[in-house]
Amino acid sequence: MRFSYTSLLAIAYAGSLASAANDDFNYYRRHQQQRLQNAAVIAQQQASLGAQKDYQYHTKKTAPYFIDSWPDVNFDAGEMYSGNVPIDESDPSRSLFFVFTPSEKPTKTLTIWLNGGPGCSSMVGFFQENGNILWQPGTYHATRNPYAWSKYTNVLWVEHPVGVGFSVGKVHARDELSISQDFIGFFKNFEKLFGIENYKIYVTGESYAGRYVPYISAAMLDQKDKQYFDLSGNVIYDPCIGEFLRVGQEIPTFDFVMANRDILNLNDTFIAQLEQEHINCGYRDYIDKYMQFPPPEHQPDRGVYGYKKCDVFDKYYEAAYTVNPCFNIYHITDYCPDLGDVMGNAKGISNVEFYFNRQDVKKALHAPLDVKWRECGGPVFKGRGGPEDESDQSPDPIQGVLPQVIEATNRVLVSNADWDGLLLTNGTLLSIQNMTWNGKLGFQSPPMKDFVVNLKDKQYGTGVQGIMGRQHYERGLLWVETFQAGHEQPQYQPRAALEHLRWMLELDEDS
Numbered sequence: 001m002r003f004s005y006t007s008l009l010a011i012a013y014a015g016s017l018a019s020a021a022n023d024d025f026n027y028y029r030r031h032q033q034q035r036l037q038n039a040a041v042i043a044q045q046q047a048s049l050g051a052q053k054d055y056q057y058h059t060k061k062t063a064p065y066f067i068d069s070w071p072d073v074n075f076d077a078g079e080m081y082s083g084n085v086p087i088d089e090s091d092p093s094r095s096l097f098f099v100f101t102p103s104e105k106p107t108k109t110l111t112i113w114l115n116g117g118p119g120c121s122s123m124v125g126f127f128q129e130n131g132n133i134l135w136q137p138g139t140y141h142a143t144r145n146p147y148a149w150s151k152y153t154n155v156l157w158v159e160h161p162v163g164v165g166f167s168v169g170k171v172h173a174r175d176e177l178s179i180s181q182d183f184i185g186f187f188k189n190f191e192k193l194f195g196i197e198n199y200k201i202y203v204t205g206e207s208y209a210g211r212y213v214p215y216i217s218a219a220m221l222d223q224k225d226k227q228y229f230d231l232s233g234n235v236i237y238d239p240c241i242g243e244f245l246r247v248g249q250e251i252p253t254f255d256f257v258m259a260n261r262d263i264l265n266l267n268d269t270f271i272a273q274l275e276q277e278h279i280n281c282g283y284r285d286y287i288d289k290y291m292q293f294p295p296p297e298h299q300p301d302r303g304v305y306g307y308k309k310c311d312v313f314d315k316y317y318e319a320a321y322t323v324n325p326c327f328n329i330y331h332i333t334d335y336c337p338d339l340g341d342v343m344g345n346a347k348g349i350s351n352v353e354f355y356f357n358r359q360d361v362k363k364a365l366h367a368p369l370d371v372k373w374r375e376c377g378g379p380v381f382k383g384r385g386g387p388e389d390e391s392d393q394s395p396d397p398i399q400g401v402l403p404q405v406i407e408a409t410n411r412v413l414v415s416n417a418d419w420d421g422l423l424l425t426n427g428t429l430l431s432i433q434n435m436t437w438n439g440k441l442g443f444q445s446p447p448m449k450d451f452v453v454n455l456k457d458k459q460y461g462t463g464v465q466g467i468m469g470r471q472h473y474e475r476g477l478l479w480v481e482t483f484q485a486g487h488e489q490p491q492y493q494p495r496a497a498l499e500h501l502r503w504m505l506e507l508d509e510d511s
């Protein structure tokens with residue numbers, strides 16, 4: 001039997017009627033009361049946080065970027081800065097927009113977060129994943145994020161590249177090298193502005209940022225300048241590190257559908273057809289041959305995709321939509337109704353005003369008032385085609401920049417979420433099996449070890465989480481498969497994400 005949250009609340013306060021019910025019922029009621037009490041204590045602790053005002057980065061130069069208050073945020077979100085910083089100081093027409101949150105305890109580490117797209121805003125990360133303020137889909141108002149990454153490190157969210165959100169200027173990039181150079185220019189100007197020198201720099205992100213993160217990291221390494229670019233590690237979620245159209249989507253689709261049959265509820269006829277195509281298109285053989293630890297050899301070059309007939313991915317997607325009109329490919333356990341979302345939401349439909357497009361918000365954040373903010377926009381690349389058909393001509397990161405970053409830092413975490421229906425866990429793992437780093441091709445043995453989250457819940461008053469995935473480490477690369485999470489991992493499993501962050505920063509338990 002299922003008890004909804006509202007009915008539990010009603011029972012908790014109605015008292016006498018419910019007390020006549022069976023023991024199970026009372027168990028749920030007591031449990032819920034305890035959780036509500038815990039949650040109240042947590043809320044009090046949170047309210048007292050952020051009350052002190054000893055700022056870490058407030059200077060004459062940074063004052064114009066200081067955020068006094070956030071519209072419709074009814075708590076003190078702490079010291080924060082935002083605005084546009086030019087890529088090249090001699091040309092103010094091209095600039096990137098950032099939000100910067102100093103670490104709770106001062107530290108000389110800085111973690112950059114990037115969302116993907118190409119063309120999507122990192123404000124999604126800031127406002128719905130790992131920032132200090134959360135305003136998630138289907139919620140009435142913004143709340144403090146008890147799992148904000150600024151607990152451990154200074155965090156910088158950047159709308160990257162030019163053409164995204166409030167980042168303005170002429171778009172002329174044709175590849176990752178070009179936008180990475182833009183980022184390097186912006187970042188050094190940002191560091192000079194905030195007096196950041198000799199910090200360890202970490203780059204993190206998700207989805208298409210699976211390309212941005214290693215390319216920017218490699219560009220930082222190439223600067224050979226530890227004063228400003230001491231690149232020290234990456235965390236990359238549900239990333240486009242390999243050939244994502246075929247290896248990330250088509251090839252693993254059928255197994256993904258079978259593993260999530262109860263959630264997707266696709267009929268037997270459809271499943272039988274899908275399996276036939278999966279076999280006929282050679283996907284099953286591909287998996288049998290290359291999903292091996294260690295892999296036998298390199299996977300073949302992309303070649304022609306033979307779309308139409310072999311597009312099992314789009315077929316699963318359409319069928320899932322037919323059964324569930326509110327299907328969310330980023331988080332496959334969503335059902336109707338479609339939740340209102342101040343960011344605009346994955347399906348692009350929302351009857352809610354977009355927070356970052358409000359004039360009062362733009363003013364508060366020192367953003368350009370004349371720019372129409374959108375969650376995902378662009379274009380950010382000029383031209384067409386490219387190996388992944390995104391107008392981005394750079395080779396896949398597994399072909400060069402990702403191994404370069406792993407070998408230089410030995411501190412790279414690649415993770416994929418199991419309820420992400422867009423970039424599939426087994427596809428990302430297959431891409432790793434086609435990458436050579438620190439002298440060998442792929443992982444030499446399969447992921448078997450539990451990924452355990454020992455953090456207590458800080459929102460609802462429950463205990464430690466336990467086994468939340470599977471992990472595997474070899475030669476500087478940590479792989480984590482995350483259970484019960486969608487594409488935006490810090491949104492759906494914030495405690496797991498906080499553990500990933502701590503691993504990257506090399507922090508001990510509870511420091």
Ligand SMILES: *[C@@H]1O[C@H](CO)[C@@H](O)[C@H](O)[C@H]1NC(C)=O
Pocket residue numbers: 252255256259287291425426
């Ligand atoms: C992932 O691959 C493994 C090994 O081939 C397989 O056992 C498993 O069912 C796959 N899982 C999904 C969700 O596709």
Ligand SMILES: *[C@@H]1O[C@H](CO)[C@@H](O)[C@H](O)[C@H]1NC(C)=O
Pocket residue numbers: 242243247298299300301302399434
């Ligand atoms: C696998 O790697 C080889 C060698 O780098 C490359 O030529 C090939 O295109 C890659 N295949 C896939 C599917 O990534």
Ligand SMILES: *[C@@H]1O[C@H](CO)[C@@H](O)[C@H](O)[C@H]1NC(C)=O
Pocket residue numbers: 266267269270318319320322
């Ligand atoms: C089975 O699913 C397919 C794909 O969504 C659909 O076209 C078909 O009508 C369904 N068949 C039945 C009997 O429900």
